[in-house]
Amino acid sequence: MRDLGIVDVDAETVGRLLLLEENHFQDIKAREIMPAKVAVHATAFGNSAGGEIYVGIDEVASQRRWRGFDTIEDANGHVQVLHNLFEGNDLASIRFLRGAGVVGFVLHIIIEKSREMLETADGGIYIRASAQKLPVKLQNHVSIERLKLDKGLATYEDMPLDSVDIPLVSDSLTVTEFMIESVPVSEPDPWLRSQRLIINDRPTVAAVLLYADEPQVILPKRSAIKILRYKSSSKEGYRDQLDGNPITIEGPLTKQIRDAVHAVAEIVGSSQVQTTGGLVSVSYPPETLHEIVTNAVLHRDYSIATDVQIRIFDNRIEVDSPGRLPGHITTANMLDEQFARNGKIVRLINKFPDPPNKDVGEGLNTAFQKMREIGLKPPSIEEHDSRVVVRIRHERLASYEEQILEYLMANGEINNSKARELTGEGSENKMKRVFEKMMDAGQIYRDPSRRGSATAYLLGSPQSDSN
DSSP, rough: EEEEEEEEEEHHHHHHHTTOOOSSSSEEEESSOOOHHHHHHHHHHHHHHHHEESSEEEEEEEEEOOOOOOGGGGHHHHHHHHHHHHSSSSSEEEEEEHHHHHHHEEEEEEOOOSOOOOOHHHHHHSEEEETSSEEEEEEEEHHHHHHHHHHHHSSSGOBTTTTTOOOHHHHHHHHHHHHHHHHOOOOOOHHHTTTTOTTTEEEHHHHHHHHOHHHHSTTTTSSEEEEEESOSSSSOOOOBBBBBBOOOEEESHHHHHHHHHHHHHHHHHHHHEEEEEEEEEOOOHHHHHHHHHHHHHHHHHHOOOOOOEEOOOOSSEEEEEEEEOOOOOOTTTTTOOOTTTTTHHHHHHHTSSSSSTTTTTOOHHHHHHHHHHHTTTTOEEEEEESSSEEEEEEEESSSSHHHHHHHHHSSSEHHHHHHHHHHOOOOOOOOHHHHHHHHHTHHHHOOTTTTGOOOOEEEEOOOHHHO
């Protein structure tokens, strides 16, 4: 554990801390909280997505107040518990906040997402549930195994499939072609056994996904890719916005990735998006599509009976991969850190001719870089309770104001709806504030002849227009 000492904070920061909302990532506690309770909250954060605890702020009659420890030594019990809990690692940091105009030291505890499963001194295992701010104790074997899978401490890829016979993978066309190209000196059966892809005389999940010709027969609803095209730029996709029937991509993982990227590129190529110069065909870097689809397939949680989904909207692509981020990986560090939930799949698929993961560990960085190279914003990544969603937006790096001005120079006028379509912004009110800011700066003005839903904006100021 790291001790960062005493940090002085100004009155503005004190006020901001008193207004903090307790949520999935932060908690506020009075100084009277028992050290053992602090340990419960700390392990719950570590077993989830990480978070922060402020000890020394309490609430009276719905009003927050700063009531820190009189001396740093008064928090020794809490600090000692944390030292014992995080001994030998840097998962936790502590510092004491000394605020301007308030009395006492607030203990600020910062916990990072753990690679391992954390337990309290009495053996309790807790997680931070997103729907509530209180730690939840895991009471049964199923929930503990779920946490192990989320952490990457257990892996579904090594599970033997009792109902599957060995010839399904050892005699397949996929494994035959693979052996000829990649391991010509061996026969499939002994090689599969040497790679621990056959355990207890049964193929594992990884063996079926990589080498069965039709893994979906054995692993339905968790081994395919669904592609849906929505004729919309709305935040959510609805059934009445679907353009045709969803496409299902099946086959072994190498074929799935190749076919899915090809199918998405074909669909996207027939789409158009609003730009400052009018409607143009949508184009995303092929490397970005390839790397993000590959990442979703290789690092998803195959214990969850849901297929990878690729949703194509008019202004973006969403790649939805089942499972939380494994180990210590978070949305903040995933471009810099590595942790493979399915290490065997990642390693063995790299042995295929022209593997989808040629540059192991660099895929997402390549995806982000290629978007920047053509002037588009980098993808965004969101983690939900049981899935990770990557959004590839057709949005320029230019600010909203720059895009609006460029559009006005080419088209003369713009309204709120067109500006949101142009920028990808979903909020009508936020776009109104952009227009107001630009009017205050004298960049645009409201067309006086248009009112209500017909309101439009013109370039310059009313005075310059009248001249």
